[in-house]
Amino acid sequence: xxxxxxxxxxxxxxxxxxxxxxxxxxxxxxxxxxxxxxxxxxxxxxxxxxxxxxxxxxxxxxxxxxxxxxxxxxxxxxxxxxxxxxxxxxxxxxxxxxxxxxxxxxxxxxxxxxxxxxxxxxxxxxxxxxxxxxxxxxxxxxxxxxxxxxxxxxxxxxxxxxxxxxxxxxxxxxxxxxxxxxxxxxxxxxxxxxxxxxxxxxxxxxxxxxxxxxxxxxxxxxxxxxxxxxxxxxxxxxxxxxxxxxxxxxxxxxxxxxxxxxxxxxxxxxxxxxxx
Amino acid sequence: xxxxxxxxxxxxxxxxxxxxxxxxxxxxxxxxxxxxxxxxxxxxxxxxxxxxxxxxxxxxxxxxxxxxxxxxxxxxxxxxxxxxxxxxxxxxxxxxxxxxxxxxxxxxxxxxxxxxxxxxxxxxxxxxxxxxxxxxxxxxxxxxxxxxxxxxxxxxxxxxxxxxxxxxxxxxxxxxxxxxxxxxxxxxxxxxxxxxxxxxxxxxxxxxxxxxxxxxxxxxxxxxxxxxxxxxxxxxxxxxxxxxxxxxxxxxxxxxxxxxxxxxxxxxxxxxxxxx
Numbered sequence: 001x002x003x004x005x006x007x008x009x010x011x012x013x014x015x016x017x018x019x020x021x022x023x024x025x026x027x028x029x030x031x032x033x034x035x036x037x038x039x040x041x042x043x044x045x046x047x048x049x050x051x052x053x054x055x056x057x058x059x060x061x062x063x064x065x066x067x068x069x070x071x072x073x074x075x076x077x078x079x080x081x082x083x084x085x086x087x088x089x090x091x092x093x094x095x096x097x098x099x100x101x102x103x104x105x106x107x108x109x110x111x112x113x114x115x116x117x118x119x120x121x122x123x124x125x126x127x128x129x130x131x132x133x134x135x136x137x138x139x140x141x142x143x144x145x146x147x148x149x150x151x152x153x154x155x156x157x158x159x160x161x162x163x164x165x166x167x168x169x170x171x172x173x174x175x176x177x178x179x180x181x182x183x184x185x186x187x188x189x190x191x192x193x194x195x196x197x198x199x200x201x202x203x204x205x206x207x208x209x210x211x212x213x214x215x216x217x218x219x220x221x222x223x224x225x226x227x228x229x230x231x232x233x234x235x236x237x238x239x240x241x242x243x244x245x246x247x248x249x250x251x252x253x254x255x256x257x258x259x260x261x262x263x264x265x266x267x268x269x270x271x272x273x274x275x276x
Numbered sequence: 277x278x279x280x281x282x283x284x285x286x287x288x289x290x291x292x293x294x295x296x297x298x299x300x301x302x303x304x305x306x307x308x309x310x311x312x313x314x315x316x317x318x319x320x321x322x323x324x325x326x327x328x329x330x331x332x333x334x335x336x337x338x339x340x341x342x343x344x345x346x347x348x349x350x351x352x353x354x355x356x357x358x359x360x361x362x363x364x365x366x367x368x369x370x371x372x373x374x375x376x377x378x379x380x381x382x383x384x385x386x387x388x389x390x391x392x393x394x395x396x397x398x399x400x401x402x403x404x405x406x407x408x409x410x411x412x413x414x415x416x417x418x419x420x421x422x423x424x425x426x427x428x429x430x431x432x433x434x435x436x437x438x439x440x441x442x443x444x445x446x447x448x449x450x451x452x453x454x455x456x457x458x459x460x461x462x463x464x465x466x467x468x469x470x471x472x473x474x475x476x477x478x479x480x481x482x483x484x485x486x487x488x489x490x491x492x493x494x495x496x497x498x499x500x501x502x503x504x505x506x507x508x509x510x511x512x513x514x515x516x517x518x519x520x521x522x523x524x525x526x527x528x529x530x531x532x533x534x535x536x537x538x539x540x541x542x543x544x545x546x547x548x549x550x551x552x
Contacts (some may be wrong), residue, residue, distance in 0.1 A: 008529065009533035016531050066536070260342070
């Protein structure tokens with residue numbers, strides 16, 4: 001593992017690190033904020049999964065999360081959104097290939113050898129950070145924005161017991177039914193819809209429900225709201241009688257100005273679960 | 277004036293606007309955050325001047341300032357750091373020309389026709405925003421980072437009565453004596469040092485002092501601290517018996533991770549002056 005940078009930030013350290021990833025077969029970069037309390041022993045951690053076109057950096061510099069994480073004594077992990085580099089397949093579209101891993105393990109060419117973001121975020125990166133940093137593996141929560149909200153929800157629903165709480169900002173809620181999802185699931189996983197189901201939060205909610213606290217914020221003026229389909233997940237959550245806070249925030253759009261506005265709420269929400 | 281974007285943010289609006297500037301002779305872009313209270317009437321305003329290589333955008337997305345400004349009901353203005361565009365002179369160096377206006381009115385070729393950032397920030401932009409937005413021109417304060425900290429300090433010292441308070445993050449403190457300053461003052465203003473003096477916070481402090489509250493934060497691990505020369509200004513402030521908070525923050529560097537960490541303090545400091 002290589003240190004790209006370490007900056008003092010809100011009494012703790014905002015680091016950026018790279019490492020050779022086995023599951024993606026390329027060098028991966030991630031951001032990790034450690035609060036001051038990490039000097040004294042393992043701290044709980046909140047995963048933040050980013051959206052289309054993002055790297056490890058966007059949320060790390062724009063979401064304003066470190067302020068609230070420092071206040072709560074929580075670490076933050078900012079993984080990249082796909083494998084990258086020469087030899088890694090790509091596509092001209094912003095929503096397929098590099099920057100658009102969709103948090104799945106691809107089975108189809110040309111994506112299969114590298115695009116294993118599910119295993120990277122679910123297995124390899126957790127092992128790496130708990131082995132190398134004072135992170136308490138028994139106290140993890142997860143959140144994300146847009147495609148990353150989709151990732152957070154589907155990871156939480158597929159890995160019961162892993163996370164203490166899950167939240168999302170403007171998540172893609174029903175990708176098997178929409179244009180942010182069908183194209184990518186088909187490209188990465190092929191034509192058999194049964195392989196898609198575990199990557200659709202609405203389908204997972206209908207089938208399995210969820211037994212950890214859930215918070216979702218979406219802007220009522222989100223320019224992509226028809227692609228996100230929050231109504232599908234709202235219906236599924238409510239029908240499954242899953243306790244949740246589903247909020248439509250008046251006038252907010254899809255940008256990081258929206259994400260940063262509600263970051264304090266989300267980190268306080270996770271802190272309650274992580275420290276209970 | 278043209279609206280580039282408007283995003284809902286912390287209950288208010290983060291806008292980006294452009295306009296034909298008379299004093300710089302080109303199209304200028306700026307960011308303006310208006311808190312929710314601006315719907316009911318004029319609000320106080322905090323100017324944020326950015327550093328070398330920045331545009332109107334860096335602080336607007338990375339400093340985390342809107343959260344605290346919203347809490348205090350204060351507007352934020354984020355001007356650009358230089359004129360830009362075809363026909364505007366430039367230099368290959370990152371610290372001269374576009375992105376490096378140094379908040380002076382240039383008198384020397386090739387900079388003279390466009391590089392009038394002093395007049396732009398001191399005169400034209402204040403008139404524009406108070407005419408077009410609910411901004412209370414009698415309640416203004418100013419801050420900035422690095423080159424922008426230099427701008428904030430020198431504007432505040434040269435325009436007595438204009439600002440209620442002034443602060444700076446890692447400001448260039450004594451530009452006539454250092455490599456971040458001499459080169460630019462000579463290029464923009466020529467060889468006569470008497471034209472430089474009003475653009476040097478340490479010289480101004482020695483000559484005129486300051487009669488508004490002053491707060492300066494600099495990181496003890498700032499990689500540019502030898503260019504900033506905080507010790508020169510600290511000596512001048514103290515010798516002039518000017519009430520001030522001069523803080524060296526242990527372990528912090530020159531980045532926005534440093535700026536964002538202390539933004540809450542700075543906005544609370546200005547709020548106290550703006551609402552007293």
